[in-house]
Amino acid sequence: MENWSAATIRDFRQTLLAWYDAEGRDLPWRHGRNPYHTWISEVMLQQTQVNTVIPYYEKFLATFPTVVDLAAADEPTLLKVWQGLGYYSRARNLQRAAQQLMTDYHGKWPRTAAELEDLVGIGPYTASAIASIAFDQVVPAVDGNAFRVFARLLMIDADIAKPKTRQLFTQIIQPIVDPKRPGAFNQAIMDLGSSYMTAKNPDPEHSPVKAFDASYRAGRVLDFPVKTKKPRPKPMAYYGLVIHSPAGYLLAQRGANEMLTGYWSFPLILKETLRNDESTAPATVAEDITEIERRWVAEFQLPLTLTPVGGRIVSHTYTHQRWQVTLLMADLPTALPLDFFPGKWVSAAEIADLPLPKVQEKMMQQFASQRDSRAFEKN
Numbered sequence: 001m002e003n004w005s006a007a008t009i010r011d012f013r014q015t016l017l018a019w020y021d022a023e024g025r026d027l028p029w030r031h032g033r034n035p036y037h038t039w040i041s042e043v044m045l046q047q048t049q050v051n052t053v054i055p056y057y058e059k060f061l062a063t064f065p066t067v068v069d070l071a072a073a074d075e076p077t078l079l080k081v082w083q084g085l086g087y088y089s090r091a092r093n094l095q096r097a098a099q100q101l102m103t104d105y106h107g108k109w110p111r112t113a114a115e116l117e118d119l120v121g122i123g124p125y126t127a128s129a130i131a132s133i134a135f136d137q138v139v140p141a142v143d144g145n146a147f148r149v150f151a152r153l154l155m156i157d158a159d160i161a162k163p164k165t166r167q168l169f170t171q172i173i174q175p176i177v178d179p180k181r182p183g184a185f186n187q188a189i190m191d192l193g194s195s196y197m198t199a200k201n202p203d204p205e206h207s208p209v210k211a212f213d214a215s216y217r218a219g220r221v222l223d224f225p226v227k228t229k230k231p232r233p234k235p236m237a238y239y240g241l242v243i244h245s246p247a248g249y250l251l252a253q254r255g256a257n258e259m260l261t262g263y264w265s266f267p268l269i270l271k272e273t274l275r276n277d278e279s280t281a282p283a284t285v286a287e288d289i290t291e292i293e294r295r296w297v298a299e300f301q302l303p304l305t306l307t308p309v310g311g312r313i314v315s316h317t318y319t320h321q322r323w324q325v326t327l328l329m330a331d332l333p334t335a336l337p338l339d340f341f342p343g344k345w346v347s348a349a350e351i352a353d354l355p356l357p358k359v360q361e362k363m364m365q366q367f368a369s370q371r372d373s374r375a376f377e378k379n
Contacts, residue, residue, distance in 0.1 A: 002154045002214040004176070012212050013178040013185065019208035020188035025050070028057060030187065035109045035134035036067050042126045043090050050194070056085055067107065071098040079262050079355035086358060087319075088260060093121025111135040124166065133183035140173035141186040142166055145193025150176075151225035152197060152204075152215040161228045233322040237271040239292065240325040240363045242309065247335030247345035251354070255342075259318065264351075265360035267343065268325070289328065300341040304330045311370040316359040323359055327367055348376050 004012070024030075027050065029041035040060060044053045063081050064070040070078075073095060082091035097119040101107060110116050112135070116127035124142070131137035140146060147160045150173055158165045178185040196207035204216040215221045243250040243266075252267045254260040274291045275283060283291075289306045296302045309327035316323045335345050346354065351364070368375045 001156050001172075004154075004212075008212070009176050012176065012209065015209055015212070016188050016192070017178060017181060017184055020184060020191060023208075024184075024188065024191050025194075028054060033134045033183070035130050037061070038130050038133050039122075039126065040094070042129050043094055043121070044085060046090065047087055048085060053085075056082075067098045067101055070095055071102045075262055076355055080353075083263075083355050084358060084361075088263065088357070090121065092261075096120040097122060109134070112137055113139050124170075129186060132177075132186050136182060138174075138177050138179045138182045140170055140177050141189075142169050142173065143190070145190045145197075146173065146186075147225050148199060149189050149193045149197050152221055153209065153213050155214045155218065155220070155224060157224070157226050159228055160225045161230070233317055233320055235322045235324060238323055238325045239269045239271060239288065240265075240314065240327045241267040241269065241292075241304075241306070242327055242329040242363070242367050243267070243304065243332065244330070245332040245335040245345060248347040249345070249351065250338075250341075250343055251346050251351070252341075252343035254357075259321075260357045260359075262355065263357040263360070264346075264354040265357060266363055285326070292328070301339070302336055302341060304332075306330050309367055309370050311366055314359065314362045314366050316362055325359065325363060327363060327370075329367070329371070351376055 027041075029037045031037075041053065041057055044057055044060075060081055063077070064073055075092075075095075078091055078095055079088065082088060085091075100119055101109065109130075110118070111131065113124070113127040113131040116122050116130055117124065122130075128137075128139045129141040129143075132139055132141060147165075147169060150156060150169060151158075151160065154172065156169070156172065158168050160166075160169075192207070192209065196203045196209075202221055204210060204213055204221050207213065207216075210216060213221075215224050241250070250267065251264045254263050254265065269292060271283075271288065274288050285308060293304050293306060296304050306328040307330070309329050311327075314323075314325040314327065316325075338344065364376050
């Protein structure tokens with residue numbers, strides 16, 4: 001690892017901030033130093049690209065302009081506004097933290113990173129981003145961009161996939177953060193990591209901090225940062241049941257112990273739960289349909305005659321799982337009572353008003369493409 005002198009650090013700050021002042025991205029959450037705005041944007045930007053986040057951010061603030069509004073929101077409205085961003089626990093944690101701010105802090109924001117980490121769902125990076133941008137605390141905001149930028153600048157070969165590495169980077173970057181403009185410094189690093197120092201196809205030759213880049217001088221830019229690969233998401237085979245009656249489509253709300261809690265979707269059945277024996281031979285779709293039909297009569301008193309929708313399997317990837325959903329359909333001549341089923345009949349026109357996960361949107365698109373292209377359009 002290359003060590004910088006005090007003079008080098010001073011020159012780096014000046015070069016970086018001069019570039020940021022001239023070329024920094026004009027983003028809506030950078031208009032002012034409101035901690036609420038910074039917080040919402042940073043949580044949305046987790047695992048999500050900036051261009052995707054901007055319209056969600058603007059819609060979120062239009063719906064919940066203050067912490068007070070977010071704390072008081074009803075969950076269906078919150079989930080609907082968040083719909084499409086994924087990682088839905090982020091939305092719930094935002095509200096829990098907003099409520100914590102109102103009850104424990106009387107609506108006043110903690111001003112240090114250490115205090116901010118006491119709020120639900122706020123980790124070291126988000127806490128440091130808020131503290132530096134909104135309150136001028138001199139702390140580094142160490143995210144993927146900071147890992148990549150400083151790993152290359154200083155040729156740090158520590159594995160960033162290991163939790164302890166964050167502390168190492170924090171210690172290294174801390175004396176480099178500009179004490180007069182820590183928020184701008186951290187945002188400049190974000191912009192640098194998303195432009196000249198990207199993970200793929202970086203442009204170190206034209207980087208404003210090329211003179212400070214040890215990996216560029218050594219011809220080893222793509223060797224940094226060092227990161228071990230994550231295991232591939234586990235494939236999970238589901239059946240999605242598209243059940244229609246004169247009252248609409250049958251939808252189920254995801255439970256508290258399930259992924260996508262609170263969101264609505266067609267009933268989903270994990271394929272591996274359909275086998276009660278110890279046979280290692282995979283069941284056919286026809287055998288699975290027979291078992292699903294039997295269980296729905298026994299458990300919910302809902303007789304079904306299921307047939308495959310056809311077409312491609314619906315696929316959606318989460319952090320640790322890759323869902324692969326085979327669609328089955330059933331048309332019922334009457335809207336049977338749902339005394340034993342935890343769901344409801346929803347008209348095609350009203351489905352879009354519910355909070356829906358992305359996998360449900362994909363299931364609807366696939367069904368419409370195979371059966372009725374206008375099935376879920378509002379009249």
